[in-house]
Every structure is written in C-alpha cells, then in structure tokens.
Amino acid sequence: MRILVVEDDRKIASFVMKGLKEAGFAVNHADNGEDGLHMALSAPYDAAVIDVMLPKLDGLSLIERLRTQKVHTPVLILSAKRSVDDRVKGLQTGGDDYLTKPFSFTELLARVQALIRRANHEVEPTRVEAGDLSIDLLRREVLRAGRMLDLQPHEFALLEYLMRNVNRVVSKTMIIEHVWGYDFDPLTNVVDVLVSRLRNKVDRDFDRKLIHTYRGAGYALKVS
Amino acid sequence: MLLKFPKHFHKKLSVRLTVWYSGIFILSSLVFSVVSYLFVFSTVRDNRNAIQATLSQYRPKAEDGGVKAVDALTRRQRNPSRRTSFFIRVVGRHNETLYLSNPQLWEKFDFASPSSPAFQEQWRYYTSKRDGDLLEVASARLANGNVLQVGKRIQDREEVLERFRETLFATIIPMVLIGLAGGALVAFRALRPIRNLSLVARSIVDTSRFDARVPDDRSRDELNDLVVVFNQMLSKIETLIEGMKSALDNVAHDLRTPITRVRIVAEEALDGDDAARREALADCLEETERLTTMLDTLMDISEAETGAMKLSMENVDLSALIDEVVELYDFVAEDKGVTVSVNSARALYLPADRSRLRQVIANLVDNAIKYTPRGGRVEIQSLQEDHQVVLLVRDTGVGIPPDEVTRIWDRLYRGDKSRSQRGLGLGLSLVKAVIQAHQGRVEVSTNSSGGSRFSLYLPLSPAV
Numbered sequence: 001m002r003i004l005v006v007e008d009d010r011k012i013a014s015f016v017m018k019g020l021k022e023a024g025f026a027v028n029h030a031d032n033g034e035d036g037l038h039m040a041l042s043a044p045y046d047a048a049v050i051d052v053m054l055p056k057l058d059g060l061s062l063i064e065r066l067r068t069q070k071v072h073t074p075v076l077i078l079s080a081k082r083s084v085d086d087r088v089k090g091l092q093t094g095g096d097d098y099l100t101k102p103f104s105f106t107e108l109l110a111r112v113q114a115l116i117r118r119a120n121h122e123v124e125p126t127r128v129e130a131g132d133l134s135i136d137l138l139r140r141e142v143l144r145a146g147r148m149l150d151l152q153p154h155e156f157a158l159l160e161y162l163m164r165n166v167n168r169v170v171s172k173t174m175i176i177e178h179v180w181g182y183d184f185d186p187l188t189n190v191v192d193v194l195v196s197r198l199r200n201k202v203d204r205d206f207d208r209k210l211i212h213t214y215r216g217a218g219y220a221l222k223v224s
Numbered sequence: 225m226l227l228k229f230p231k232h233f234h235k236k237l238s239v240r241l242t243v244w245y246s247g248i249f250i251l252s253s254l255v256f257s258v259v260s261y262l263f264v265f266s267t268v269r270d271n272r273n274a275i276q277a278t279l280s281q282y283r284p285k286a287e288d289g290g291v292k293a294v295d296a297l298t299r300r301q302r303n304p305s306r307r308t309s310f311f312i313r314v315v316g317r318h319n320e321t322l323y324l325s326n327p328q329l330w331e332k333f334d335f336a337s338p339s340s341p342a343f344q345e346q347w348r349y350y351t352s353k354r355d356g357d358l359l360e361v362a363s364a365r366l367a368n369g370n371v372l373q374v375g376k377r378i379q380d381r382e383e384v385l386e387r388f389r390e391t392l393f394a395t396i397i398p399m400v401l402i403g404l405a406g407g408a409l410v411a412f413r414a415l416r417p418i419r420n421l422s423l424v425a426r427s428i429v430d431t432s433r434f435d436a437r438v439p440d441d442r443s444r445d446e447l448n449d450l451v452v453v454f455n456q457m458l459s460k461i462e463t464l465i466e467g468m469k470s471a472l473d474n475v476a477h478d479l480r481t482p483i484t485r486v487r488i489v490a491e492e493a494l495d496g497d498d499a500a501r502r503e504a505l506a507d508c509l510e511e512t513e514r515l516t517t518m519l520d521t522l523m524d525i526s527e528a529e530t531g532a533m534k535l536s537m538e539n540v541d542l543s544a545l546i547d548e549v550v551e552l553y554d555f556v557a558e559d560k561g562v563t564v565s566v567n568s569a570r571a572l573y574l575p576a577d578r579s580r581l582r583q584v585i586a587n588l589v590d591n592a593i594k595y596t597p598r599g600g601r602v603e604i605q606s607l608q609e610d611h612q613v614v615l616l617v618r619d620t621g622v623g624i625p626p627d628e629v630t631r632i633w634d635r636l637y638r639g640d641k642s643r644s645q646r647g648l649g650l651g652l653s654l655v656k657a658v659i660q661a662h663q664g665r666v667e668v669s670t671n672s673s674g675g676s677r678f679s680l681y682l683p684l685s686p687a688v
Contacts, residue, residue, distance in 0.1 A: 085534055102512060102516055104509075154554075154555070180552055182552075182579075182582070189556070190552055190553065190555070190556055193555045193556045193559050194555055196559075197555055197559070215506035215507075215509065215510060216505075216506045216507075216508070216509020216510045216512075216513060217509065
C-alpha cells in the first residue's frame, strides 16, 4: 500500500510519515503542491493526504487537477480551517474526507484506512468477530463467549464500529460521526457515557477487558 | 483675481450637471423664442394672403358689374366682422374714390398719394393721420382703367418684428445667466450629500476611525437613502472591527491559562518517572483537545456576535431537532438519573441553520442536565406564538442566583455553583450569539421550583 503525503510543514510531515510507515504503509512525500501533483500523476497511490495551504499550488487546486486528469486516488484533506463551509468546499472539490488541525495521528490513520477500504469496495461482512465477541449485523445480535448480550441501538452501533477497527484507537469525534452522524462536538461527555454503558454490558462480567480508554486519544477494542 | 480651476474641473459632476441644466434651459428658451417669432411672422403673412384671397373674389365682380356688383358683394357678406374687417375701394382714373366700403371706418386714412405709378405696385400702405393706424392694401387694375383696392388694417409688420427681435436679444443674456445660476444652484444643492459622503469616507481612509457618520437630512430622496445605507454600512463595519478586535483580545487572554497548564504539566513531567510522564503526556493531549474546542467555540461566538457567521438557512423542523438532541443525551440523562421530557408542537418549521440550532439546543439541554441533581426533571417545550417560535428548557436544578442572571451569558463566566462541573463556560455565550445571529433573543429566569428556565425566541420569517 502506497500513500502520498503532501504537506509543507516538516514537523507534521515527518510525524505523519513515521506513523504511516509504522502502520505498514510505503510513504512518499512532497512539500509543495506542484511536486505533489507531479508525483500523484506519475505513480498510482492507494491514498493521499493533502494539506490545503501549500506553496506553489494549493491543496484544493491540486485535487481539482487530479480529478480532471481522471486520477481517483482517495484523498484526505488536512486543513487548519474548521468551518462547515471549508469542509463542504473541500469535499466538493473532490476530496474524500476532511481532517482539521490539530489532529491526532490515530484519527488520521483510521480515516486513511477507511478511505482505502472504501476505495477497494470491500464487501461489508454481515458478521464481525473479534476475540470471543461476535456480532451478527443482520439479526442485530451480539455474542460474547457464547452468551447473548442485550444492546440498545447506539450501543450496538458503537460496538460494531469498535470491532471494525479492532486494535485501533478511534477518537471521540469519529465515534460521534459514526454513531449519531453529527459533525459537532457536544460539550458534555456523551461519548464517555455511551462507552461506559457499553463497557458495563460487554466487559463487566468477564475477566478479560476488551474496551480500553486512551486518554487524550480515544477508545479501542483490543483482543491481542 | 484669477479663479483657479481645479484639475479635471470639467469632469466634476456638479460642473457637468450645471452645464446640462443650463444647456437644456437655454435651448428650450431659444426654441420657444424662435417658434414665437415664426408665429408672429406667419400671422403677418396670413394678413397678405387673406387680402389676396378677397381681392381675387372681388375682381371678377368689379370687371363684370362695376361698382354696383362690388357693393352688392360687400353687403352679401354674412359675417359682420368679415364685412367690416376688409377695406374695399374702387378708384377712378384720376384717383377719385368711386366706391368705399364702410366709409366711417376707412375715411381716416390718407388716400391722397401720387396717382398712377402707385397702382403699379401690388402692395401699398396708407396711414391714418389721426391715430397712426396702418392699412395694408393690394390693388388690381380693371379693364376699364379703374383700380380695385382690397386692404386690411395691420400693426406695422416690420416694427413688430423689429421690436420682437430686440426683446429677444435683450432677454438672451439674462436667460443664459439665469440658466447658469439655476444649474449651478441645483447641482450644488443636489450633490451636497455626495460631498458629505466623500468627505467622511476620505476622513475614514485617512484616520482609520470608523465612528464618523455622514449628516442625515432625513429626507427620503435617493441621495439621502445612499447616505443612510452608507451610515448603516459604517456601523456594521465598526461592529465587525470592534468585534474582531475584542475577539482577538479575548482569545489571546483565554488561551493563556490552558497554555500555562500545559506548560506546567510538561515541566513537571521532565522531573518525574516514566509513569508520571505518561500521565503528564495524556494530560497534555487532553488539554490540547480542550484548547482546540475552546478556540473553535470562541471563534464561533465572535463570528456570530459580529455577524460574520455564515448561516445556511433552511426550513428546519424544530420538534424533530429537539428529538434528535434529546436522543443524543438519552444515556447521559439516564446515567445521571434525570428525567428529560419533551412537550413540543408537532412539526414546527422555522428558517434556521440546522447544525447551529442543534448545537444551541444541545448546549441548553447539556446545561440543564448538568445542573440538575439526581431525581430531577428537565422539560423541553416548543410552541408557536404569533410570529415567533418559542423554545423553553426548564429544569428542577440548582437555579441561578439573581446576581448572576445577567452574567451567565458572558464568555468564560462560570457561576460559583458551576465551578465543580466540567465545562468551558462558553456554552451559553454561544447560545446567545447564535440565537441573536438568527434575529432571535434569549431569556433566563428562575422557576417557582427554584430551577432555571431558559427561553429562546426565534422569528418565523427571517428579518430583512
């Protein structure tokens, strides 16, 4: 899997590249829009992470040029602008997902992986398993070690999301986006409450705890 | 003294207006004069035509029937004014009057003029010795040697035209002067608001002070409309700039505290063991997250307060939005042992920015649940009232002390009772700013039960 990172800030670029390499990706880097465009056109990438503010050619124009050249590499836009307008503009230009600075690397990684899965049209399984947990998406049933768990719809949605990202940290923002479909941050600990409820049902009666909290980053379901 | 004309003098609007006004005024006056002159001229000419016509009517009669026929024709004229207005005379070979119509009218004229050569000319004039009247006469020699004369009394044509011309030339100069003066006055007066406007604009450009305003003469003409709109624009810009300035100050100020916390945590971690460092790093991460949220919220508030917030207005069902938010806080309320009940009118549509309004409702519900103790109740009600929609959020919580009621909307203000709770102190400021950006208003009061009661009023039709 090859990923192109177009980012002019050296610190951020090396941080992102290091993380992506550790996650098993091959990474190429361009520190300006023109080089980025040239690289994206000359070799096939599985995904690209592109900053909006770039020297020589800005990120949105870069994406636009890629799309007019029929290059459909999935693109994650990085931006320091946060407003809904900017997000919409980014996605309309041809970006596939949008992440605002400051961001956590776990979130970036999860989003990149989701983009690649989506681009490869991975078939959605009807059954997801992780450790001794298994959920049946059609019958909306959850089993842990053969025991049926009774989950409410939001709890089910959260567990499904954690299981699809097994062993990976997902951020609160990502959970809100997936479970409720909102792109705003409720000021209170809505996610914490949901996680602790899920924990009560999934982990309380078992010695091995599966749901872990990563302070400042998010949550993960760990089976290894 | 030499008048020093400014550069591009001719390009000034006032000069052009003056020139146009004067030009049109003078031109139309001239056209009027010329038309009058032609009218007078043609009236004079008509006189001759009338005389000729009458002469050719009388001539055959005079040829055939002599004096008698002429007299008969005169008497036959039915119109008395026509009968008297024409002078008819038949003159013999020796310049003796053979016939004279209405002698009492014409006797005063002096016919004693040199004989034959006079009759060679078609037109001649007789003057009255008594009052200076003038008679214009056409003559025709008959076959028998007599002369038939037909005439009409006139003012002296030449004299009339001459005097007319004199008057005309005498009036042209005052006319031009009046035109110029009028044009200048009109231009000067009409353009006064524009001059004021550019003076004020110039002073703003020079001094960057946006508190100057153009004098408003309270009339309802187009230029004053421009002045009013210009002043409104200035007020808006002033608010915007002031808002931006204070937002910047606030943000800088508000960020110092959390940044200091991050710094302290990091400094301590440098001296600690591994476990302490991990803990400190996690603290830092959480602190940056809070910082980001705070920055975002502060920017939102500033944007909403200064009117820079872009609202994507659509028809939003308030009741459905309330349900969404309540669902979001379902577990939180349940965990806290607080009952949330909704009592809303079915489908209540209003123009609003959906995600902003959702955020507002979420903040209020969040707030209410946060400050309501276990076993308490939060009630949300929406209703329509005249031209507005009202959203009420009531709780049985700790309430707000009277001395804090006005301050709860302030940025980063946190009441004594809320300090123990997690929060930024920005939620209510955002609520107020966003609702005001929607042309609505917010109110807070204390319930009879001691809890607080927040009321939002939103207009049903967007204000212009």
